[in-house]
Amino acid sequence: MAKQKKENPEVRADGLDERKLKILHAVIRNYLETGEPVGSRTISKYTDLNLSSATIRNEMSDLEELGYIVQPHTSAGRIPTDKAYRLYVDTMMEEKDREINNLKGMLVEAEEKMDMMLKNVAKVLAVNTNYATVVTAPAIHGNKLKFIQISRVDDSQILATIVVEGNMIRNNMISVDEPLSDETMLKLNILLNTHLTGMSLDEINLGMITHLKEQAGIDSKIVGEILDAVAQAIRGEDDLEVYTSGANNILKYPELADNQRAGDLINTFEEKQALARIAADSLDGNEGTGIQIYIGEESPIEAMKDCSVVTATYELGEGMRGSIAIVGPKRMDYDKVVGTLKTMKVELEDMYKKKSSKKSKKSDQ
Amino acid sequence: MAKQKKENPEVRADGLDERKLKILHAVIRNYLETGEPVGSRTISKYTDLNLSSATIRNEMSDLEELGYIVQPHTSAGRIPTDKAYRLYVDTMMEEKDREINNLKGMLVEAEEKMDMMLKNVAKVLAVNTNYATVVTAPAIHGNKLKFIQISRVDDSQILATIVVEGNMIRNNMISVDEPLSDETMLKLNILLNTHLTGMSLDEINLGMITHLKEQAGIDSKIVGEILDAVAQAIRGEDDLEVYTSGANNILKYPELADNQRAGDLINTFEEKQALARIAADSLDGNEGTGIQIYIGEESPIEAMKDCSVVTATYELGEGMRGSIAIVGPKRMDYDKVVGTLKTMKVELEDMYKKKSSKKSKKSDQ
DNA sequence: GTTAGCACTCTAAATAAATGAGTGCTAACA
DNA sequence: TGTTAGCACTCATTTATTTAGAGTGCTAAC
Numbered sequence: 001m002a003k004q005k006k007e008n009p010e011v012r013a014d015g016l017d018e019r020k021l022k023i024l025h026a027v028i029r030n031y032l033e034t035g036e037p038v039g040s041r042t043i044s045k046y047t048d049l050n051l052s053s054a055t056i057r058n059e060m061s062d063l064e065e066l067g068y069i070v071q072p073h074t075s076a077g078r079i080p081t082d083k084a085y086r087l088y089v090d091t092m093m094e095e096k097d098r099e100i101n102n103l104k105g106m107l108v109e110a111e112e113k114m115d116m117m118l119k120n121v122a123k124v125l126a127v128n129t130n131y132a133t134v135v136t137a138p139a140i141h142g143n144k145l146k147f148i149q150i151s152r153v154d155d156s157q158i159l160a161t162i163v164v165e166g167n168m169i170r171n172n173m174i175s176v177d178e179p180l181s182d183e184t185m186l187k188l189n190i191l192l193n194t195h196l197t198g199m200s201l202d203e204i205n206l207g208m209i210t211h212l213k214e215q216a217g218i219d220s221k222i223v224g225e226i227l228d229a230v231a232q233a234i235r236g237e238d239d240l241e242v243y244t245s246g247a248n249n250i251l252k253y254p255e256l257a258d259n260q261r262a263g264d265l266i267n268t269f270e271e272k273q274a275l276a277r278i279a280a281d282s283l284d285g286n287e288g289t290g291i292q293i294y295i296g297e298e299s300p301i302e303a304m305k306d307c308s309v310v311t312a313t314y315e316l317g318e319g320m321r322g323s324i325a326i327v328g329p330k331r332m333d334y335d336k337v338v339g340t341l342k343t344m345k346v347e348l349e350d351m352y353k354k355k356s357s358k359k360s361k362k363s364d365q
Numbered sequence: 366m367a368k369q370k371k372e373n374p375e376v377r378a379d380g381l382d383e384r385k386l387k388i389l390h391a392v393i394r395n396y397l398e399t400g401e402p403v404g405s406r407t408i409s410k411y412t413d414l415n416l417s418s419a420t421i422r423n424e425m426s427d428l429e430e431l432g433y434i435v436q437p438h439t440s441a442g443r444i445p446t447d448k449a450y451r452l453y454v455d456t457m458m459e460e461k462d463r464e465i466n467n468l469k470g471m472l473v474e475a476e477e478k479m480d481m482m483l484k485n486v487a488k489v490l491a492v493n494t495n496y497a498t499v500v501t502a503p504a505i506h507g508n509k510l511k512f513i514q515i516s517r518v519d520d521s522q523i524l525a526t527i528v529v530e531g532n533m534i535r536n537n538m539i540s541v542d543e544p545l546s547d548e549t550m551l552k553l554n555i556l557l558n559t560h561l562t563g564m565s566l567d568e569i570n571l572g573m574i575t576h577l578k579e580q581a582g583i584d585s586k587i588v589g590e591i592l593d594a595v596a597q598a599i600r601g602e603d604d605l606e607v608y609t610s611g612a613n614n615i616l617k618y619p620e621l622a623d624n625q626r627a628g629d630l631i632n633t634f635e636e637k638q639a640l641a642r643i644a645a646d647s648l649d650g651n652e653g654t655g656i657q658i659y660i661g662e663e664s665p666i667e668a669m670k671d672c673s674v675v676t677a678t679y680e681l682g683e684g685m686r687g688s689i690a691i692v693g694p695k696r697m698d699y700d701k702v703v704g705t706l707k708t709m710k711v712e713l714e715d716m717y718k719k720k721s722s723k724k725s726k727k728s729d730q
Numbered sequence: 731g732t733t734a735g736c737a738c739t740c741t742a743a744a745t746a747a748a749t750g751a752g753t754g755c756t757a758a759c760a
Numbered sequence: 761t762g763t764t765a766g767c768a769c770t771c772a773t774t775t776a777t778t779t780a781g782a783g784t785g786c787t788a789a790c
């Protein structure tokens with residue numbers, strides 16, 4: 001096993017030849033597992049390169065110069081930089097095929113209600129990966145109106161109930177100065193349903209709105225309010241539900257667990273609203289595999305600058321897209337996480353297909 | 366300042382004379398502030414008793430024997446036991462009158478939507494006290510049905526929208542095997558509204574239900590499902606919303622911050638559903654001041670065995686009662702917390718009164 | 731190009747010593 | 761009889777010192 005092929009210098013743009021790559025890979029894998037700086041001797045045994053630690057040392061020295069690894073202090077092993085993680089994730093990762101069949105089992109219990117199910121997804125993921133998880137409910141993005149019902153609750157209040165494709169329901173109480181007559185109510189209902197049902201946000205244009213208001217006559221103010229509600233419902237704006245689980249896992253990683261940082265992170269998880277950004281970013285982004293990885297500074301959320309975030313997008317039927325994210329230390333097990341996430345994505349989408357092919361029994365909201 | 370009144374031994378049932386009480390009080394106060402075991406010398410100076418540390422030592426020795434204080438180890442100061450806290454809370458506490466006028470200001474911003482407001486209450490409390498807080502939305506306990514609307518969404522699904530007193534809205538999708546005719550729908554709506562509006566859970570009895578089902582004729586199965594939904598809505602069972610804030614504050618108290626415990630606690634806060642128990646207990650309990658204190662083992666929640674929990678009940682109008690709780694270390698500043706909680710309770714109730722005297726503009730849900 | 735070997739660095743762990751807060755007890759005092 | 765000063769003792773905490781070991785860089789030899 002002597003003589004490396006010297007006829008193949010393999011000088012790539014980034015200055016990494018085959019061997020350096022292998023060594024870097026080994027360093028990263030090892031660091032992911034142990035969380036400790038890794039030294040040359042370890043690598044010497046870890047790889048099948050049959051090189052002495054001294055040689056590895058030389059190579060590592062190069063790698064350090066290239067910015068892929070650093071030493072926390074002189075005479076410690078090396079740890080990967082963000083740059084190394086990025087390279088790893090982009091080119092070197094070989095997804096582990098996880099056996100998460102049990103996930104499936106654990107989910108089945110609660111498939112009744114959407115919110116319960118998603119909460120469960122978050123929990124199952126957190127327990128399985130030992131990282132913190134964030135799941136956002138499918139935002140009914142660009143979706144269609146299915147049904148509107150206007151009802152009079154009492155003399156001064158009417159209730160607009162709006163159902164969009166996918167059975168998301170939204171209620172809106174609207175105050176009126178004087179009671180509306182029964183005919184007016186009836187007229188409104190018919191008017192709105194005939195004109196708006198099946199429409200998406202884009203299709204409801206100004207012309208139509210003016211037309212509607214004209215038709216409604218005196219009640220144009222109410223029509224306006226209702227249309228606002230409809231728009232909100234379709235956009236699904238203010239009720240982007242976010243479910244989290246396993247925030248306490250953060251405390252398991254010493255590099256994150258120190259007082260200030262951990263507190264901030266946990267706070268972010270509790271506040272939730274900041275987490276919506278993850279979803280947004282993830283939904284806008286990558287259309288391909290649906291998986292997106294943010295390493296350290298790349299993260300969309302301030303408090304997560306010391307973490308890595310892996311997100312997946314799932315899609316239930318037409319345009320109903322939600323996201324699943326896993327937040328952990330930079331040395332998270334990317335392969336495993338990506339694998340798990342992919343499985344979960346598929347699982348979720350399957351489950352929806354099956355569910356909607358039966359017949360949906362309960363509303364989710 | 367010599368000569369204690371020896372003619373007044375003041376031997377109470379619990380074996381505590383005036384002086385012992387004073388000393389115990391001092392120990393507790395001091396421990397609350399510092400979190401460190403407190404020694405005899407400190408007390409000697411802390412109180413106005415003008416006693417030497419030696420005397421204090423003797424008294425403390427007695428107090429230890431009586432079970433009010435313990436030493437973590439020989440030759441450490443003493444710390445209060447749960448029993449001492451209980452005594453303190455029951456008899457020795459003198460509420461600080463807090464100036465929380467700023468709380469008011471901080472709340473005003475978001476008084477629009479109920480859920481936003483409660484979230485804000487939780488947050489403001491957490492920031493102000495440096496403890497973790499739990500706020501539950503007013504459960505519409507024993508409340509009345511205001512309005513029902515049954516609508517046909519499509520051929521196989523009908524939607525029941527139920528509004529209860531206080532404008533809590535609940536939707537329920539119900540599947541039907543075959544489409545219902547327009548008349549049937551109309552009949553159902555009239556039937557349900559005329560018979561059920563204004564009813565509380567107790568008032569809807571079996572007789573009435575059978576009567577309704579008879580009237581409805583063929584649709585009795587659907588009526589059954591609707592009534593179930595109504596019952597759930599009135600009981601407000603499964604959507605007892607719980608808002609938390611400041612879970613990260615837990616990390617600020619070393620006695621709680623150790624890995625396992627803190628993790629469990631934070632988890633409890635994230636899961637939320639366990640926290641409902643606090644609300645339940647608090648609502649059932651104390652009708653007087655509305656304040657209830659659980660110390661250590663007394664806590665209704667397992668994970669909080671090392672904490673103290675102070676709860677307050679607030680009441681918005683008829684029977685709509687929610688709870689506010691503060692969770693902190695056993696050495697939390699009870700006086701301050703109770704004061705703050707009382708203020709917040711009043712604030713909240715006031716705000717509701719003002720709001721409902723105007724006219725409620727938006728639904729909360 | 732690879733490797734053995736050595737001197738050097740620096741952390742982490744182990745050990746030892748110093749500190750000091752606090753106690754219990756006793757004997758003296760008022 | 762209650763109070764107090766004083767002293768010996770305990771033990772957690774802090775600080776200093778040592779040791780061990782992991783890892784590096786460099787050089788010289790293969």
